[in-house]
Amino acid sequence: MESPEGLDWFFLNPVAAGLIGYADLKNGSVNLYDLYIMNEMLNYKEKVEDEAARKIRRERAIKRKV
Numbered sequence: 657m658e659s660p661e662g663l664d665w666f667f668l669n670p671v672a673a674g675l676i677g678y679a680d681l682k683n684g685s686v687n688l689y690d691l692y693i694m695n696e697m698l699n700y701k702e703k704v705e706d707e708a709a710r711k712i713r714r715e716r717a718i719k720r721k722v
Contacts, residue, residue: 670694 670676670686675694680686686694 666691666695669698673698 667681670691671678671681673694675698676686
């Protein structure tokens with residue numbers, strides 16, 4: 657169950673993205689700073705992908721009008 661602060665996803669996003677294994681969380685191979693950096697990178701990647709998708713949709717809409 658997700659905590660109100662979203663901490664579950666803070667820990668599990670890098671696992672879900674395949675950056676680390678769940679065992680790495682359990683055995684302490686990664687620290688909070690590592691998790692922070694991975695989450696920041698995933699957030700940035702999502703924003704870049706969203707912006708690229710918006711540009712593609714906009715270009716396709718313009719082409720349809722022409």
